[in-house]
Amino acid sequence: MQAETIRPLKFGLHRFAAPPEFYRVAGQLIPWFAVAAALLAAFGLYLGFFVAPTDFQQGEVYRIIFIHVPTAWMAMFIYIVMAFWAGFGMAFNTRMSSMWACAMAPTGALMAFLALCTGALWGRPAWGTYWSWDARMTSTLILFFLYVGFIALHGAIDDPRKADRAAGVLALVGVVNVPIIYFSVQWWNSLHQGASISLTRAPTMAITMLEAMFVMMGAFWMYSIAASLARARAILLERESRSSWVQAMVS
Amino acid sequence: MLEAVDLQCERGHRRLFDRLSFAVTAGQCTQIVGDNGAGKTSLLRILCGLLRPTHGEVRWHGRRIDRVRDEYGADLAYVGHLNGVKDDLTAAENLRTWAASCGLNVGGDQVAEALRLFSIDQFAQWQAGHLSQGQKRRVGLARLAMPQQARIWILDEPFNALDRHGVETLNRLIAQRVGGGGAVILTTHQAWQAPVPVVRLELGTGRPG
Amino acid sequence: MIRTLLAAAHRDLLLGLRQRSDVANVLLFFVIVVTMVPLGVGPDKDLLRMIAPGVVWVAALLASILSLGRLFALDYADGTLEQIMLSGQPLSLAVLGKIVAHWLITGAPLTALSVVLALMFDMALVPGVTLVASLLLGTPCLSLIGAVGAALTLGLRGGGVLITLLVLPLYVPVLIFGAGAVDASAGGLSPASHLMLLGGLTLAAGALAPWAITAALRVSVE
Numbered sequence: 001m002q003a004e005t006i007r008p009l010k011f012g013l014h015r016f017a018a019p020p021e022f023y024r025v026a027g028q029l030i031p032w033f034a035v036a037a038a039l040l041a042a043f044g045l046y047l048g049f050f051v052a053p054t055d056f057q058q059g060e061v062y063r064i065i066f067i068h069v070p071t072a073w074m075a076m077f078i079y080i081v082m083a084f085w086a087g088f089g090m091a092f093n094t095r096m097s098s099m100w101a102c103a104m105a106p107t108g109a110l111m112a113f114l115a116l117c118t119g120a121l122w123g124r125p126a127w128g129t130y131w132s133w134d135a136r137m138t139s140t141l142i143l144f145f146l147y148v149g150f151i152a153l154h155g156a157i158d159d160p161r162k163a164d165r166a167a168g169v170l171a172l173v174g175v176v177n178v179p180i181i182y183f184s185v186q187w188w189n190s191l192h193q194g195a196s197i198s199l200t201r202a203p204t205m206a207i208t209m210l211e212a213m214f215v216m217m218g219a220f221w222m223y224s225i226a227a228s229l230a231r232a233r234a235i236l237l238e239r240e241s242r243s244s245w246v247q248a249m250v251s
Numbered sequence: 252m253l254e255a256v257d258l259q260c261e262r263g264h265r266r267l268f269d270r271l272s273f274a275v276t277a278g279q280c281t282q283i284v285g286d287n288g289a290g291k292t293s294l295l296r297i298l299c300g301l302l303r304p305t306h307g308e309v310r311w312h313g314r315r316i317d318r319v320r321d322e323y324g325a326d327l328a329y330v331g332h333l334n335g336v337k338d339d340l341t342a343a344e345n346l347r348t349w350a351a352s353c354g355l356n357v358g359g360d361q362v363a364e365a366l367r368l369f370s371i372d373q374f375a376q377w378q379a380g381h382l383s384q385g386q387k388r389r390v391g392l393a394r395l396a397m398p399q400q401a402r403i404w405i406l407d408e409p410f411n412a413l414d415r416h417g418v419e420t421l422n423r424l425i426a427q428r429v430g431g432g433g434a435v436i437l438t439t440h441q442a443w444q445a446p447v448p449v450v451r452l453e454l455g456t457g458r459p460g
Numbered sequence: 461m462i463r464t465l466l467a468a469a470h471r472d473l474l475l476g477l478r479q480r481s482d483v484a485n486v487l488l489f490f491v492i493v494v495t496m497v498p499l500g501v502g503p504d505k506d507l508l509r510m511i512a513p514g515v516v517w518v519a520a521l522l523a524s525i526l527s528l529g530r531l532f533a534l535d536y537a538d539g540t541l542e543q544i545m546l547s548g549q550p551l552s553l554a555v556l557g558k559i560v561a562h563w564l565i566t567g568a569p570l571t572a573l574s575v576v577l578a579l580m581f582d583m584a585l586v587p588g589v590t591l592v593a594s595l596l597l598g599t600p601c602l603s604l605i606g607a608v609g610a611a612l613t614l615g616l617r618g619g620g621v622l623i624t625l626l627v628l629p630l631y632v633p634v635l636i637f638g639a640g641a642v643d644a645s646a647g648g649l650s651p652a653s654h655l656m657l658l659g660g661l662t663l664a665a666g667a668l669a670p671w672a673i674t675a676a677l678r679v680s681v682e
């Protein structure tokens with residue numbers, strides 16, 4: 001419907017090409033990442049549980065570190081990536097970037113949650129308490145709340161593009177605050193707890209321990225990409241359900 | 252003055268309009284026509300810059316409005332469904348604070364004159380929350396009667412809740428605005444006797460009238 | 461430029477004067493919440509003196525969040541927010557003006573009330589003064605950060621709880637340095653570094669928050 005014809009804007013074409021392309025390519029990539037995750041996890045767990053030596057202070061229980069530390073790092077890393085893509089989507093008004101940020105959030109929240117749980121499970125046998133309010137764990141808990149806030153805000157807004165943008169602002173504000181929060185929690189912890197043992201002071205690392213940790217990092221990274229791609233495809237289907245390419249696929 | 256380029260609007264999952272392009276020139280009055288739900292309010296809000304179109308852009312004197320928000324805002328007066336009137340302030344205070352927020356220097360007599368034009372000057376010292384719907388509407392519309400530099404008026408159902416006298420006053424103001432080289436874009440579902448020649452833009456089919 | 465800020469502040473102050481009961485309710489909330497804690501932990505003076513900074517600060521956080529509902533929601537509901545956004549003046553200045561007014565009618569009275577609360581918890585003079593100073597420096601930051609949350613949740617269901625969920629994690633540094641300053645002075649140390657960090661946070665928020673708030677407002681108004 002036009003009152004006057006004005007020459008079409010040049011980005012009119014590829015905005016429609018992107019979603020079905022993404023859907024197809026993502027669908028092809030997911031199995032590769034999933035397999036990579038499984039293989040790396042198997043290898044990493046083998047290294048961690050059978051090859052790395054027993055710690056002379058903590059015995060066998062320290063081995064949970066091979067899940068705890070990678071998940072804690074992934075939680076932080078995913079938040080930064082998520083904020084980057086949300087910001088990119090807002091700056092250049094691209095739908096796919098914001099959608100990708102939205103797809104990553106639950107995986108990031110899961111990583112934070114796993115880090116908290118494994119940290120608690122480690123804390124009990126190693127230091128006698130499930131939760132000791134140390135700086136790293138408290139920061140991870142606050143990071144978890146930031147994820148939950150992002151997901152809650154996104155869920156509270158009906159229009160998907162508006163939800164993407166609002167949650168994007170929140171993610172950018174969050175990512176600027178994360179270093180400040182981390183620093184302030186460190187400060188708080190050092191003031192109040194003095195010289196108490198921190199859950200994050202890992203036992204002196206044998207080379208095999210470090211290797212196992214890197215491999216597990218890789219495993220969680222591959223898993224996060226696979227999970228995010230799968231979720232992104234689901235979100236894409238839902239948002240573009242009325243468009244022709246989805247209808248063609250379904251029928 | 253104002254140009255809509257290839258506008259597309261989707262609300263929720265509905266596509267309201269697509270590939271909509273038109274221009275508004277000085278001295279022109281444009282009426283957007285369409286059924287309920289056709290996207291008239293959305294189009295007006297896109298033209299103001301309050302709503303982002305899913306595709307396309309709006310240009311003011313050739314420049315994208317999201318790049319020159321402040322200058323465009325100074326040249327624009329918008330009356331939407333909501334009156335923009337604070338219940339806890341008096342009618343006069345509402346107009347004064349609005350003018351101050353726009354950076355306009357208005358005196359008390361100019362405020363009184365604007366209220367008089369819409370026959371609500373006797374309510375000038377009444378808190379707006381005590382006024383009727385029609386009276387509140389007129390306080391909101393009285394903004395248009397204040398001295399200002401806005402040359403483009405975008406009005407969404409401005410005649411709602413107005414009596415015959417109010418309609419006459421508004422028509423006069425619109426005629427003055429258009430005659431003075433400005434532009435008025437409005438929607439109204441009422442049978443409207445336009446005081447000036449009108450360009451009709453129909454949503455739903457997109458054909459100009 | 462500064463006129464826009466003053467105009468916005470003036471309007472909101474005028475409104476605050478007309479809506480006195482709303483304002484008073486927030487202050488009452490502050491006092492009541494603080495009163496609940498001794499009822500929960502017992503009247504042991506030493507214990508109360510020790511937990512006072514944290515309790516007062518947490519109550520200040522909650523009262524601040526509660527008061528944020530008034531910041532943009534009323535303007536959004538009656539259409540005044542749109543008019544501000546279309547006024548032709550920089551939105552960030554109008555927003556700062558509103559936040560200044562908001563602080564004057566909630567943050568500043570909160571800070572003043574904290575003197576009474578310091579007495580209730582039998583705080584010594586120096587920690588008491590530090591408490592007031594920390595609130596004076598920190599409550600503007602609470603208003604600024606909270607305004608981001610208020611702008612993001614305009615018109616959404618589950619409003620009040622949602623704002624709390626979004627904003628409290630961001631309040632953590634302010635809480636830590638604010639309460640930490642008072643703790644330090646209660647322990648005989650200088651609170652200077654805490655207070656400086658707190659001031660730094662407020663300045664940084666004053667510089668950065670308006671960008672986030674205007675972005676959030678433009679999204680919410682659609």
